[in-house]
Amino acid sequence: MNPFSATISRASHRFPFLAAAALALACATLPLQHSAAQLKEKSVSSSTDPWWKHAVVYEIYPRSYQDSTGDGIGDLNGITSRLDYLQKLGVDAVWIAPMYPSPQVDFGYDISNYESVDPQYGTLADMDRLIAEGQKHHVRVLLDMVLNHTSDKHQWFIEASSSRTNPKHEWYVWNDGIPADSPGVTPYQKRFEHDGPNGKVVPPNNWISGFGGSAWEWVPAVRQFYYHEFYKQQPDLNWRNPAVEKAMFGSMQFWLDRGIAGFRLDAIPSLFEDLQLRNNPELGGINAQGDPNVGNTYTDNLPEVHDVIRRMRAMIAKYPGDRVLIGETYLPNTAELDKWYGGTAHNELQLPMDMLIGFHGLHAKLSAADFRQRIEEVETQIHGAQPLIVFDNHDNVRAIDRYGDGIHDDQINKLLATMLFTTRATSLMYYGQEIGMRTTTPTQRDDVRDPIGITGWPNERGRDGERTPMQWTPGPQAGFSTNPHTWLPIPPSYKTINVAVESKDPNSQLNWFKKLIALRRDIPALHGGTMTMLDTSNPDILSYVRSTGSGPAVVIAMNFTAAPKTITLNLAGSGVTGTTVKTFAASDATLTSISTLNNITLPPYASWIAGVQ
Ligand code: NOJ
Numbered sequence: 377m378n379p380f381s382a383t384i385s386r387a388s389h390r391f392p393f394l395a396a397a398a399l400a401l402a403c404a405t406l407p408l409q410h411s412a413a414q415l416k417e418k419s420v421s422s423s424t425d426p427w428w429k430h431a432v433v434y435e436i437y438p439r440s441y442q443d444s445t446g447d448g449i450g451d452l453n454g455i456t457s458r459l460d461y462l463q464k465l466g467v468d469a470v471w472i473a474p475m476y477p478s479p480q481v482d483f484g485y486d487i488s489n490y491e492s493v494d495p496q497y498g499t500l501a502d503m504d505r506l507i508a509e510g511q512k513h514h515v516r517v518l519l520d521m522v523l524n525h526t527s528d529k530h531q532w533f534i535e536a537s538s539s540r541t542n543p544k545h546e547w548y549v550w551n552d553g554i555p556a557d558s559p560g561v562t563p564y565q566k567r568f569e570h571d572g573p574n575g576k577v578v579p580p581n582n583w584i585s586g587f588g589g590s591a592w593e594w595v596p597a598v599r600q601f602y603y604h605e606f607y608k609q610q611p612d613l614n615w616r617n618p619a620v621e622k623a624m625f626g627s628m629q630f631w632l633d634r635g636i637a638g639f640r641l642d643a644i645p646s647l648f649e650d651l652q653l654r655n656n657p658e659l660g661g662i663n664a665q666g667d668p669n670v671g672n673t674y675t676d677n678l679p680e681v682h683d684v685i686r687r688m689r690a691m692i693a694k695y696p697g698d699r700v701l702i703g704e705t706y707l708p709n710t711a712e713l714d715k716w717y718g719g720t721a722h723n724e725l726q727l728p729m730d731m732l733i734g735f736h737g738l739h740a741k742l743s744a745a746d747f748r749q750r751i752e753e754v755e756t757q758i759h760g761a762q763p764l765i766v767f768d769n770h771d772n773v774r775a776i777d778r779y780g781d782g783i784h785d786d787q788i789n790k791l792l793a794t795m796l797f798t799t800r801a802t803s804l805m806y807y808g809q810e811i812g813m814r815t816t817t818p819t820q821r822d823d824v825r826d827p828i829g830i831t832g833w834p835n836e837r838g839r840d841g842e843r844t845p846m847q848w849t850p851g852p853q854a855g856f857s858t859n860p861h862t863w864l865p866i867p868p869s870y871k872t873i874n875v876a877v878e879s880k881d882p883n884s885q886l887n888w889f890k891k892l893i894a895l896r897r898d899i900p901a902l903h904g905g906t907m908t909m910l911d912t913s914n915p916d917i918l919s920y921v922r923s924t925g926s927g928p929a930v931v932i933a934m935n936f937t938a939a940p941k942t943i944t945l946n947l948a949g950s951g952v953t954g955t956t957v958k959t960f961a962a963s964d965a966t967l968t969s970i971s972t973l974n975n976i977t978l979p980p981y982a983s984w985i986a987g988v989q
Pocket residue numbers: 482485486522606642643704770771
């Protein structure tokens with residue numbers, strides 16, 4: 377199992393009802409590019425909320441988006457060349473996974489220089505051009521900031537591991553180890569025995585790397601272990617040392633000064649470890665990498681991290697333009713998520729990701745009741761802060777494959793998109809999601825590029841499957857590269873699942889995504905209205921109403937089952953009194969002319985969105 381999934385008003389102006397309906401029709405018939413671009417202008421000029429509150433953020437894995445040089449690897453100029461596409465899709469910001477210089481052990485999440493660009497992705501000038509061109513396209517650039525660890529090839533670690541007296545030594549987390557014959561040492565710890573200055577030593581506790589093996593690696597030159605939550609080539613920084621914070625904040629400022637709109641903070645709950653080095657709880661059994669299953673009580677989400685985040689928020693608040701901090705926050709419950717906003721103080725991250733909605737278990741089934749409860753929780757338990765929901769990223773099997781039943785996968789992908797774009801939450805999507813790209817996991821170990829898929833084979837096959845090149849066209853290499861040797865193979869599905877083919881099909885995934893994003897941008901109730909759940913005891917249909925109190929309210933209903941289901945929606949209690957119903961968008965043709973809230977039959981996995989006035 378993948379380690380990440382284990383646990384794992386702008387309503388100020390009135391929008392004429394009929395104009396909204398006309399827009400929905402236009403979206404269905406006109407080239408959507410046109411309407412999306414117009415809508416963008418509208419919302420940008422009329423909103424007083426910070427931009428990120430209503431944004432669609434789009435994650436790009438730079439190796440896999442667009443190759444402009446013919447080396448088979450995506451790059452920054454490739455992304456710049458696709459800004460038109462992103463603007464027409466309706467994206468407000470791109471989050472680019474790490475593009476800094478890196479030995480690429482973890483494909484960029486092992487950074488060796490935080491203030492430059494890896495030559496395989498381009499140059500600093502290319503990044504400056506991407507930011508500037510992005511501005512012209514109303515697409516902001518967010519960078520991935522990896523604060524928990526550096527690469528072992530970072531100059532800091534090279535110095536730190538050269539001697540105990542080197543000034544950089546204390547920038548990382550070191551330990552002398554404990555005598556191998558200490559009481560309580562487990563046979564597993566004994567596997568990592570070394571010659572210390574006074575005899576045999578083993579790692580000080582049972583901490584396991586998320587990527588396999590002990591989390592402690594021995595360095596003969598200093599006769600000490602260093603701690604690494606991820607690969608041994610990713611030593612953890614010592615955030616108890618103020619010099620580390622100063623340096624990392626400095627690097628963040630380097631990019632903020634160049635005009636980036638904010639950061640996605642990698643593995644941010646992991647910055648601190650228990651000072652007493654207590655053992656994590658043993659959970660029994662072994663994981664895909666062959667290590668004992670242990671919890672992360674003493675290595676994850678320690679309270680100390682919040683002090684850093686508050687200072688970070690104060691630092692970015694000095695910049696104009698509503699710079700934003702997004703967190704990679706896999707957390708056990710909504711109460712913990714709330715702390716990442718700063719609770720009532722709202723002084724930490726603006727957008728910690730709610731992973732409890734889109735990633736609640738790798739093999740979770742689609743369940744209307746389950747999603748209702750999870751969405752309600754984040755609506756009501758984060759002190760009025762802004763939720764951020766997400767279903768797909770570069771670390772997990774794509775949602776279409778996790779939730780798909782093999783028969784209705786396309787409908788299910790559309791249903792997930794309906795949830796993503798019609799709740800009150802900010803939306804975070806992943807490249808390829810908008811065309812229904814499939815997870816294409818290697819079928820033999822020799823083809824695997826992600827190290828955890830090599831060491832964990834066959835139980836853990838790594839994350840290559842969700843990182844395959846973007847499928848642009850049905851032509852050579854799917855339009856991703858001119859080079860037949862792309863860094864990961866082009867999935868066979870590219871002939872039919874690609875941007876060019878789907879642009880021409882009014883019922884494609886791509887046009888569904890465009891339509892939803894356009895509606896959300898243009899209809900005040902969807903853009904910034906309140907949200908009330910409807911029909912709350914229905915186990916099969918998730919439905920809710922969005923409303924600003926004036927203008928059309930918007931009703932959304934989704935069938936979470938493989939059978940047709942008939943519903944009658946009662947708006948009493950939601951404050952919405954209108955009775956004129958007009959369909960704005962429907963994923964199934966049988967729903968497009970519905971003009972009532974009574975006895976609506978939703979086909980399997982269908983979504984229906986309608987205005988009520
Ligand atoms: C989370 C990132 O999303 C993942 O890809 C990476 O391997 C780890 N953090 C380590 O940086």
